[in-house]
Amino acid sequence: MQISFKIDNFISSFFTHRPKSLLADDFTKYDAELNSRINGKSVLVIGGAGTIGSSYIKAILKFKIKKLVVVDINENGLTELVRDLRSSLEYAVPSDFITYPVNFGDNVFEKIFKYHGPFEIVANFAAHKHVRSEKDVFSIEAMIENNVLRARKLLDLLLKFPPEHFFCVSTDKAANPVNIMGASKKLMEELIMSYSDRLPIKTARFANVAFSNGSLPLGFLERMSKLQPWSCPLGIRRFFVSPQESGELCLIASIMGESGDIFFPKLDENRDMIPFDQIAIDLLETMGFTPDICQTEDEAKHKSLLINDSSTTYPIYFFNSDTSGEKSFEEFYTEKEILDNDSFINLGVVKNSNKMDIAEIDSIFSQLRTLFDSGNITKSAIVAILKVYLPNFEHIETGKGLDSKM
Numbered sequence: 001m002q003i004s005f006k007i008d009n010f011i012s013s014f015f016t017h018r019p020k021s022l023l024a025d026d027f028t029k030y031d032a033e034l035n036s037r038i039n040g041k042s043v044l045v046i047g048g049a050g051t052i053g054s055s056y057i058k059a060i061l062k063f064k065i066k067k068l069v070v071v072d073i074n075e076n077g078l079t080e081l082v083r084d085l086r087s088s089l090e091y092a093v094p095s096d097f098i099t100y101p102v103n104f105g106d107n108v109f110e111k112i113f114k115y116h117g118p119f120e121i122v123a124n125f126a127a128h129k130h131v132r133s134e135k136d137v138f139s140i141e142a143m144i145e146n147n148v149l150r151a152r153k154l155l156d157l158l159l160k161f162p163p164e165h166f167f168c169v170s171t172d173k174a175a176n177p178v179n180i181m182g183a184s185k186k187l188m189e190e191l192i193m194s195y196s197d198r199l200p201i202k203t204a205r206f207a208n209v210a211f212s213n214g215s216l217p218l219g220f221l222e223r224m225s226k227l228q229p230w231s232c233p234l235g236i237r238r239f240f241v242s243p244q245e246s247g248e249l250c251l252i253a254s255i256m257g258e259s260g261d262i263f264f265p266k267l268d269e270n271r272d273m274i275p276f277d278q279i280a281i282d283l284l285e286t287m288g289f290t291p292d293i294c295q296t297e298d299e300a301k302h303k304s305l306l307i308n309d310s311s312t313t314y315p316i317y318f319f320n321s322d323t324s325g326e327k328s329f330e331e332f333y334t335e336k337e338i339l340d341n342d343s344f345i346n347l348g349v350v351k352n353s354n355k356m357d358i359a360e361i362d363s364i365f366s367q368l369r370t371l372f373d374s375g376n377i378t379k380s381a382i383v384a385i386l387k388v389y390l391p392n393f394e395h396i397e398t399g400k401g402l403d404s405k406m
Contacts, residue, residue, distance in 0.1 A: 047126030049077030055247025167254030207239030
């Protein structure tokens with residue numbers, strides 16, 4: 001099979017329905033301020049090898065920064081990031097540019113930070129982002145450790161060497177969370193907001209990033225490259241932005257926001273929320289195939305063995321979602337949050353979020369660590385602690401996870 005397919009064109013036509021970036025007008029409006037606040041600065045990006053982190057780097061390299069240090073545990077991802085940046089004329093890569101395959105929770109990270117600092121701009125994208133990370137107590141502990149507990153250590157380090165701008169990415173799943181990943185990011189929001197009177201902290205909740213690493217749409221392409229069948233849930237709708245828009249959104253939030261701001265894209269539920277099953281069909285048809293809808297996973301797997309260069313159909317199995325923590329739609333803010341929809345053209349901002357006291361944050365951390373160290377940990381016990389401090393957390397438990405599906 002030879003398939004001609006351009007991801008950017010597909011995203012524009014079927015995901016975003018936008019001929020230009022959602023953030024183009026805001027970049028024009030704030031061009032002078034962005035240049036003034038970014039040019040000549042030293043920048044640290046944590047988690048910079050992922051889709052959003054690398055897109056943020058590409059957005060900030062449209063300006064003229066002095067230094068760029070990138071940290072990520074994904075060594076191969078960092079290698080590809082460097083090759084990508086070095087192979088393009090689009091980006092103003094500074095002469096002082098270095099990447100480190102390091103976990104930002106490790107002691108060596110603090111040595112790197114102190115050696116290369118001070119940094120005027122720090123952005124953290126290191127996170128567990130998948131609902132499927134809610135597998136068992138071990139994966140949940142690792143997710144909370146990464147999304148919340150390590151962030152505390154980073155914040156305390158930044159207090160000693162405060163940047164002009166600090167950004168820590170959140171998720172739309174933090175608004176009225178129904179899964180532990182979303183609850184962990186909501187707790188992360190509470191943590192960083194408790195420091196917002198001492199550090200210039202901003203964050204963003206935003207839509208799914210089209211064809212991001214580990215996403216279902218990118219998984220479709222991976223499956224096709226291996227002549228494997230597709231599998232897709234029915235009735236699950238999501239907002240989407242392009243990888244470019246994800247980086248630009250985070251850049252504007254990190255540089256133009258006020259401390260304590262939570263940014264989100266202005267998207268319309270009726271126009272911009274798209275079901276995954278529609279994406280799957282559009283993608284297959286764009287690639288020149290008619291969907292061959294199968295009734296079971298086994299049927300789809302057996303039909304995939306028949307795919308050859310003359311095939312005009314492609315096997316796909318649609319199923320009703322029944323996994324823990326799965327929300328049929330997403331939202332960017334709750335009814336109780338105060339919104340600023342006027343400062344930016346295509347971005348809204350949650351303002352003046354109620355802040356937990358740092359003592360309350362410490363109490364949550366103490367309870368979680370005690371539970372993790374007890375040797376008698378259960379998923380329900382983790383959920384119970386989180387629900388005490390996150391009253392909007394309504395966990396959906398079905399006893400099933402995404403790793404059990406094709």
